[in-house]
Amino acid sequence: MSAPHPFTIHNFRAYWLARLSNTLAQMAMVIVIGWQVYDIARQTMSIRDAAFQLGWIGVAQFVPLLLLSLVAGLVADRVDRRWIARGAVALEAACALLLAWLTYHGAITLPWLFFVAALLGVARAFAGPALQALAPNLVPIAVLPAAIAMSSIAWQAGSVLGPAMGGYLYAANQWLPYAVSAGLFGLGFVMLTLIKPVERKQMTGTRNPWAQMVDGLAYVRRNRLVLGAISLDLFAVLLGGATAMLPIYARDILQIGADGLGHLRAAPAAGAVLVAIWFAWKPLTNDVGVKMLWSVAAFGAATAMFGLSAPLLLPYLGTAAIGSDFAPAVLVALVSLFVVGATDMVSVYVRQSLIQLHTPDDMRGRVGAVSTLFVSGSNELGEARSGFLAAAVGPVVAVVGGGIAAILVTAWWARLFPELGRARTFAPPETLEFTSIKETTI
DSSP states (O other): OOOOOOGGGGHHHHHOOOOOOOOHHHHHHHHHHHHHHHHHTTTTOOOOHHHHHHHHHHHHHHHHHHHHHHHHHHHHHHHOOOHHHHHHHHHHHHHHHHHHHHHTTTTTHHHHHHHHHHHHHHHHHHHHHHHHGGGGGGOOGGGGHHHHHHHHHHHHHHHHHHHHHHHHHHHHHHTTHHHHHHHHHHHHHHHHHHHHOOOOOOOOOOOOHHHHHHHHHHHHHHHHHHHHHHHHHEEEHHHHHGGGGGGHHHIIIIIOHHHHHHHHHHHHHHHHHHHHHHHHHSSOOOOOHHHHHHHHHHHHHHHHHHHHHHHHHHHHHHGGSSSSOOOHHHHHHHHHHHHHHHHHHHHHHHHHHHHHHHGGGGGGHHHHHHHHHHIIIIIIIIHHHHHHHHHHHHHHHHHHHHHHHHHHHHHHHHHHHHHHHHSSSSOSSSSOOOOOOOOOOO
């Protein structure tokens, strides 16, 4: 008898809808916050000084994650993960409502945007480990690989569709993306309340909380496959991520405005969704590690091509290369971002499946916290790196150099972690165990 599809299980359906709606709302807010920071800064600052502000908004989101991730991971292994996720989503909904109210009344300022960005970092620090660790508790073991794949698809689809949605809504009305995000967070909260109590393996031992938190780092360090997968994403996106530069490209380089910002974010969304649909129909079954490495290298190459979209064509076509949705440089940028989204979906799908299937349940909260810290570090610190580097050498050099760096990191990681290349399937070891050690040095 074949295993049931995850969507036939009530708890997983509610979880999947919550994950999708929450990620859509989160990412819509992130892109709009970035646009507003840059737009407000440009009213009184140069391009480079405004780009510097984009760097600081990344730092504001990352610092809470840095300070709270290990605590959040331990909490996710000790407390009902459903309630942790519900509390985090409620905080995110409050942030969205606050920004909607401030924008509607014309009271939005840089300090408010930085304050809310930090609050969102707090919420994400707790939501990430709880939601990642909750998914495997909702389905039978035979359904777990498919459930992890579907959960990855929900996160990735939301992470690339959300910013596109935010850009288009902002073009229609500046307060609208925040209001819609608040509604999506509300939907996610309701879905989380519909998840019934689930059985899970409880933590054992009487060691002090700090030692238990460090166990998550120790497990990641000991499991080289998990460490390689997480750290590859950290450095590739930290160096090659170009998300923070999209407002600069839309406003000042491609000159396509807020509407164009939505187009730029829709392009990777389209690539990722198409790949997600393909995986839902025909999941990866062989050479998963090699395919992840190639996808990250292609991500870097596509990022570099996006960065060069205008500089390559402006010398030949002049201003005709930019300024409209169908201008040649804009089309090159959109195709490049489409490939960025498609290749990123491959990487996320493989990485999340490997991490979840190679981690014991009573460690998933803490390992998920490490993963969240690394992924968020790559995203938020990547935005900071982009903003600061753009302020120093210009946005084009920052994007192109980052893409090339991502390619070099991938080649280095293939040699540093041969376990990645040897990962033929997602199949985990027959028994996953982790024995806490009394003294651990990281």
